[in-house]
Amino acid sequence: MNLQGYTLGNPLTSDKDMSQSKYDYAHRVSLLPDELYESAKLNCNGSYENVDVDITNVKCARNLRAIKNNFDPLFTPHVLRPKCVSHQTWCQESMYYLLENWANDIQVRAALHIQEGTISSWIRCNKTLAYEYNVESTFGYHQKLTQDYIRALIYGGDQDMIISFVGTLEWINMLNVSISDDWRPWFVHGQVAGYTTKFSNDKYHVTYATVKGAGHTAPEYKPFECFNMFLKWLAMLPL
Template sequence: MNLCIGPITINYINSSLENPMLELSTHSLTKVANILFFDEPAGSGFSYAKSPEAYITNDTLTPIHMHQFIRKWLVDHSKFVNNPLYLGGDSYGGISVPMTIQEIYKGNEDGEEPHINFKGYILGNPLTDKHDSYNAKIEQAHRMSLISDKIYESVKKSCHREYQYVDPNNYRCIHDLQVVYECIKRIKVDNVLEPFCDPLNTSKSELLRIDLRSIDKTSIDIWSSDEDLTRWICYYKSAYIEAWANRRDVKEALHVSEVFNEIKWVSCNQSLTYNDGLLAKPSYKFNVMSTVAYHQEFSHKNCRALVYSGDHDLRVPYFSTLKWIESIDLLVMEYWRPWYVDEQVAGYTMKFSNHNYKLTFATVKGGSHTSPENRPEECFNMFIRWFDDVGFGGSDDDDVVTDRSKHICDKEG
């Protein structure tokens, strides 16, 4: 279902809500890898559990389930057992993916079969340390000119750089945080340059009933006004995807159980709850605060890592990611330098190493919280270069685009 890196996308120009049209993606990661997409935990995407209790899970159980699935899948598809495997994820995958990798290493060391030929991992804007990422939002807002120097210096001083766990008696800090909130409350956290989408906008259902074919989508300037652009980003794009995913023929092609024919696929399932006999409770417990220690452990393994960040993300700021990378005491092999696509700066990169462990960090210039979505060409080139290990810091001479299918990857999202 991930239209950011998968083989197909919506042809928005020629589509309507009644008939979403598909087209092959130019920048599909399937050009270089066989990809398995996880709908995890149960209840996300079209995944489901057979009992209400089975929906109850947490950060600790999810990696165990993912690890079990990978081994069972390899048993059923034994021709892929010897293929190098890379695990990947965006956003909250920064919690689940490293923990799954640890399960894989432990399973291999314990002699579990089949042996998984694990080679490395890819993480995009990963939530790795929840506390540090939360605190970094204030500095990111300042770096992006969303709050002034004066406001930033005041809140930094009054709160002592601690913005999550605030002393309720520190009235100055609370006041300064309220000032910050007023400055950024209508800023889209996933991409500070895109229009803010009001989740309480009561006109959404009305907007989705509009026949989009009435908009002139053949002109060079597709969207004639800022209002049209805002509607497109906030409502129309997800509406097209949901309309396609909920078609009966699509469900049949994906072998979705007929028992769930009336269940609608949604971009973000907010209804994952269970009933304990008294009241409804969230079915997922967020019980892991940081996975930095996992990366520290991996730094003594024989594997490769690519960690990238869209630099316009306010949710997981890029410098908070770079901060934990630098905290695991790796040797800097290449210092901060630009990398290019079509002779334009596509972002900046650094390389780290510890014997057989190699980590590449890269920013994606203009990238959002899910950079492959709004910077597909740049991210496609980034993935290609990393898989082929041809270098990140040079010019377009480094580009090596191949059409091999020799990897198995997992992408969350």
């Protein structure tokens, strides 16, 4: 495959890394108090998921219980989403509910030439498909790409707690590709649209950008800004 470049938006790279980074993100945006965050970081050794309570980690368990009791909605993504009436699915915005009803309309299904009986109903993010999840992390693939002549645009909304920009920036830094353009704001029509930095090793070139005020996924919240960002990247212009 003659791969020239790729883009990633709010990318899930490792379930473990992303679940850990949400605590760092919550602290950075002042959703977790300093005392509780520092205590959990010290007592849990930076590992906050699937902690078994035993004599060696009682303090960690207490910290995580305090976080759960006081900030549980922050760490349970579906709590932040309205529940759709049909099919008991969780939706991020009301447009998902409208989309689901549109896709299951008899006339729409006929116009799309969907044969009767092939599927009972359309569901966004159908997780009932018979796929086996056996890739725990895609970091190794990104690491291999750093040896090729490839351009990449990696971006994420700075309000996304599901896959936070903190976790994304962490694994990009782990690629050990030097910073070629320091962290700075990028603009659309004179307004700050986010922040960006570049990484390069002469072969592999990464433009990383946050999208100000965007959640998961960024183009849903800031379509104009994301479109401008993508056009500039395609034209090899700086953001």
